[in-house]
Amino acid sequence: xxxxxxxxxxxxxxxxxxxxxxxxxxxxxxxxxxxxxxxxxxxxxxxxxxxxxxxxxxxxxxxxxxxxxxxxxxxxxxxxxxxxxxxxxxxxxxxxxxxxxxxxxxxxxxxxxxxxxxxxxxxxxxxxxxxxxxxxxxxxxxxxxxxxxxxxxxxxxxxxxxxxxxxxxxxxxxxxxxxxxxxxxxxxxxxxxxxxxxxxxxxxxxxxxxxxxxxxxxxxxxxxxxxxxxxxxxxxxxxxxxxxxxxxxxxxxxxxxxxxxxxxxxxxxxxxxxxxxxxxxxxxxxxxxxxxxxxxxxxxxxxxxxx
Amino acid sequence: xxxxxxxxxxxxxxxxxxxxxxxxxxxxxxxxxxxxxxxxxxxxxxxxxxxxxxxxxxxxxxxxxxxxxxxxxxxxxxxxxxxxxxxxxxxxxxxxxxxxxxxxxxxxxxxxxxxxxxxxxxxxxxxxxxxxxxxxxxxxxxxxxxxxxxxxxxxxxxxxxxxxxxxxxxxxxxxxxxxxxxxxxxxxxxxxxxxxxxxxxxxxxxxxxxxxxxxxxxxxxxxxxxxxxxxxxxxxxxxxxxxxxxxxxxxxxxxxxxxxxxxxxxxxxxxxxxxxxxxxxxxxxxxxxxxxxxxxxxxxxxxxxxxxxxxxxxxxxxxxxxxxxxxxxxxxxxxxxxxxxxxxxxxxxxxxxxxxxxxxxxxxxxxxxxxxxxxxxxxxxxxxxxxxxxxxxxxxxxxxxxxxxxxxxxxxxxxxxxxxxxxxxxxxxxxxxxxxxxxxxxxxxxxxxxxxxxxxxxxxxxxxxxxxxxxxxxxxxxxxxxxxxxxxxxxxxxxxxxxxxxxxxxxxxxxxxxxxxxxxxxxxxxxxxxxxxxxxxxxxx
Numbered sequence: 038x039x040x041x042x043x044x045x046x047x048x049x050x051x052x053x054x055x056x057x058x059x060x061x062x063x064x065x066x067x068x069x070x071x072x073x074x075x076x077x078x079x080x081x082x083x084x085x086x087x088x089x090x091x092x093x094x095x096x097x098x099x100x101x102x103x104x105x106x107x108x109x110x111x112x113x114x115x116x117x118x119x120x121x122x123x124x125x126x127x128x129x130x131x132x133x134x135x136x137x138x139x140x141x142x143x144x145x146x147x148x149x150x151x152x153x154x155x156x157x158x159x160x161x162x163x164x165x166x167x168x169x170x171x172x173x174x175x176x177x178x179x180x181x182x183x184x185x186x187x188x189x190x191x192x193x194x195x196x197x198x199x200x201x202x203x204x205x206x207x208x209x210x211x212x213x214x215x216x217x218x219x220x221x222x223x224x225x226x227x228x229x230x231x232x233x234x235x236x237x238x239x240x241x242x243x244x245x246x247x248x249x250x251x252x253x254x255x256x257x258x259x260x261x262x263x264x265x266x267x268x269x270x271x272x273x274x275x276x277x278x279x280x281x282x283x284x285x286x287x288x289x290x291x292x293x294x295x296x297x298x299x300x301x302x303x304x305x306x307x308x309x310x311x312x313x314x315x316x317x318x319x320x321x322x323x324x325x326x327x328x329x330x331x332x333x334x335x336x337x338x339x340x341x342x343x344x
Numbered sequence: 345x346x347x348x349x350x351x352x353x354x355x356x357x358x359x360x361x362x363x364x365x366x367x368x369x370x371x372x373x374x375x376x377x378x379x380x381x382x383x384x385x386x387x388x389x390x391x392x393x394x395x396x397x398x399x400x401x402x403x404x405x406x407x408x409x410x411x412x413x414x415x416x417x418x419x420x421x422x423x424x425x426x427x428x429x430x431x432x433x434x435x436x437x438x439x440x441x442x443x444x445x446x447x448x449x450x451x452x453x454x455x456x457x458x459x460x461x462x463x464x465x466x467x468x469x470x471x472x473x474x475x476x477x478x479x480x481x482x483x484x485x486x487x488x489x490x491x492x493x494x495x496x497x498x499x500x501x502x503x504x505x506x507x508x509x510x511x512x513x514x515x516x517x518x519x520x521x522x523x524x525x526x527x528x529x530x531x532x533x534x535x536x537x538x539x540x541x542x543x544x545x546x547x548x549x550x551x552x553x554x555x556x557x558x559x560x561x562x563x564x565x566x567x568x569x570x571x572x573x574x575x576x577x578x579x580x581x582x583x584x585x586x587x588x589x590x591x592x593x594x595x596x597x598x599x600x601x602x603x604x605x606x607x608x609x610x611x612x613x614x615x616x617x618x619x620x621x622x623x624x625x626x627x628x629x630x631x632x633x634x635x636x637x638x639x640x641x642x643x644x645x646x647x648x649x650x651x652x653x654x655x656x657x658x659x660x661x662x663x664x665x666x667x668x669x670x671x672x673x674x675x676x677x678x679x680x681x682x683x684x685x686x687x688x689x690x691x692x693x694x695x696x697x698x699x700x701x702x703x704x705x706x707x708x709x710x711x712x713x714x715x716x717x718x719x720x721x722x723x724x725x726x727x728x729x730x731x732x733x734x735x736x737x738x739x740x741x742x743x744x745x746x747x748x749x750x751x752x753x754x755x756x757x758x759x760x761x762x763x764x765x766x767x768x769x770x771x772x773x774x775x776x777x778x779x780x781x782x783x784x785x786x787x788x789x790x791x792x793x794x795x796x797x798x799x800x801x802x803x804x805x806x807x808x809x810x811x812x813x814x815x816x817x818x819x820x821x822x823x824x825x826x827x828x829x830x831x832x833x834x835x836x837x838x839x840x841x842x843x844x845x846x847x848x849x850x851x852x853x854x855x856x857x858x859x860x861x862x863x864x865x866x867x868x869x870x871x872x873x874x875x876x877x878x879x880x881x882x883x884x885x
Contacts, residue, residue, distance in 0.1 A: 074388065079770075079809070080774075086493035118389070120389075120390040126564070305765060
């Protein structure tokens with residue numbers, strides 16, 4: 038187990054280097070960011086030259102990349118064009134997005150799995166058909182439609198919530214945005230759980246458990262559900278990474294100043310330091326989530342062993 | 345914020361239990377101390393007067409600074425603010441006297457030195473100030489800001505001299521009669537010593553001499569401004585303060601306004617213009633601003649610089665149905681342009697209706713004739729380049745192209761050419777990579793006809809994106825700047841504008857309005873000619 042974890046961690050190094058290099062190059066291809074800083078006019082060449090030197094943009098790309106990576110390893114993510122340290126931007130935005138992700142994942146787990154178990158045990162009944170229909174609708178409606186609709190209904194028409202999230206972004210305010218963010222994944226989790234459960238219901242170990250005379254809830258929770266959760270856990274694990282980086286739409290709709298907001302602004306302003314810095318952290322989050330998911334397999338299914 | 349709200353409810357509940365106090369809305373009534381909230385965008389540059397060149401940062405600086413001059417929020421005319429006198433006999437040497445009794449909100453006196461230090465800082469190359477070129481007319485700029493980007497050989501402008509506690513002299517490189525009228529621009533604001541002594545602390549919490557002071561500033565989230573009670577000027581704030589909240593999407597801000605969580609939105613999103621009248625009624629403002637949109641041409645491209653192309657450009661101009669586009673796409677928030685300046689200048693400031701004349705009026709037959717006479721479109725097609733990331737440019741570019749295609753009777757005559765980001769777009773312009781017409785917008789820095797012509801069309805000027813160059817135009821601008829009489833200067837500028845028309849250097853499209861919407865709590869809301877709300881006049885409650 039320990040050796041497995043070490044091996045996986047070592048594998049992360051090339052993935053990490055490759056991913057950051059790709060992002061670095063992509064942002065670089067967009068061209069010279071200094072031109073956008075002077076509004077609808079040409080920056081005077083002297084100031085533009087100094088800004089470029091200050092941000093290291095006058096050097097060849099490979100040199101920029103090496104310097105950048107060197108700095109990142111010492112914890113220095115550089116400075117955004119407005120003079121703020123990127124680490125400062127991270128410190129304000131990552132906690133917000135993390136809270137949003139936690140809310141979304143909780144929705145996925147609690148509602149998604151519950152619905153999945155309910156429908157999986159009652160295949161073909163009205164409950165099953167109803168939930169399946171609802172998930173179909175949720176999956177086919179884009180997030181921004183759900184978001185804007187809920188915002189308008191709950192925020193403006195009925196006045197239950199504030200349409201936008203304050204800068205504190207406390208958990209209470211993030212319930213609706215979290216639900217919107219989770220909606221599509223939630224539907225998938227429901228369907229995954231349902232199918233997986235329905236399949237495993239006919240397997241030998243369930244029959245054995247029932248034959249042993251175990252109470253029904255114990256059969257379902259300890260034997261059936263636990264084994265059926267493997268695909269669901271894979272999905273949710275990968276989803277954490279997606280939700281953290283892909284919340285741009287939801288964050289925009291509800292004016293949440295999280296990772297999506299910073300990334301969006303970084304891209305618009307072609308701010309290499311911000312974009313690469315944030316993506317680097319997101320890549321790390323993704324890699325770690327994947328590792329944790331793989332380790333969870335062994336916990337869920339005793340047949341899986343890591344050496 | 346949340347804590348405060350809860351506390352207030354608790355107090356209200358208690359008060360209601362004891363007496364029948366009205367706590368409706370949770371606001372402090374109309375005693376002039378109530379604070380309003382307003383939408384804001386995160387400024388891309390640090391908040392320094394000589395480093396802010398866009399409207400979001402400019403908005404704040406306008407609230408916390410007062411300069412020598414101030415543009416009347418209604419008429420746009422430059423009036424003395426901190427300047428007691430600005431005297432000159434030759435339009436080149438100016439003696440400026442600063443009014444007595446002005447202080448910064450930290451108590452420091454505003455003196456001649458506050459201005460001279462600030463201007464020297466702005467002009468210094470090593471300070472990386474984006475607006476440094478505003479000081480280029482002052483003598484010694486070539487040494488504090490060498491054009492080749494080399495090391496600056498002087499830290500101070502030789503043209504600035506402090507001659508007394510409240511007086512200083514300015515010597516310009518050349519005659520520039522309207523120089524005093526440019527001094528209302530924020531780049532010329534005075535700065536306290538705190539700015540130089542502890543720069544980082546100042547940036548975290550800017551200190552100025554305007555009617556508001558910064559109470560707290562959370563970068564990228566919120567800026568809280570409160571009325572400065574000891575403000576010595578006459579334009580004291582009529583409200584307790586303004587909370588500027590950063591919104592990523594103007595649609596969210598608009599929704600917040602409808603839900604009653606935001607008081608003022610100064611950018612009504614294009615998608616809401618259809619509903620805004622029914623949503624807000626007379627709480628919607630659509631007022632002219634000093635912004636003009638044009639189509640510029642790459643005059644460095646031989647396809648567009650050869651003889652006869654001025655006819656093609658005029659033909660394209662006549663093929664654009666401005667009236668229809670401003671009505672259907674912009675819902676009246678733009679007005680068809682008839683010249684290259686802006687109506688907010690007023691006739692005294694140099695605006696006059698119609699120097700563009702027929703060339704700006706839609707006429708399909710004339711358009712076809714002119715394009716044919718000029719030798720046809722280069723390559724048979726024009727592609728209008730624009731940046732697709734902001735400002736819903738796609739909609740109007742497509743509409744303009746449809747109009748051109750329709751007028752010229754050719755489905756392929758015009759097509760849009762979107763560029764992903766503004767920075768990339770600017771790069772292509774700087775690198776002279778444009779091959780056809782492209783979007784050019786201009787928001788005035790100060791309400792003078794000079795500001796609409798010189799930076800945009802003078803040879804090698806900073807915003808002359810099309811690199812148009814015409815000796816007759818340059819000569820007239822030089823003469824106008826050298827005139828001591830403002831009326832005669834305006835006359836010369838108008839002549840220069842006529843030269844612009846002869847060559848159709850750029851196609852005027854429309855004048856842009858400023859738009860804003862506000863909540864029922866507010867009254868006396870107005871936009872100034874820079875499309876910024878006049879915050880200090882707003883009454884709450």
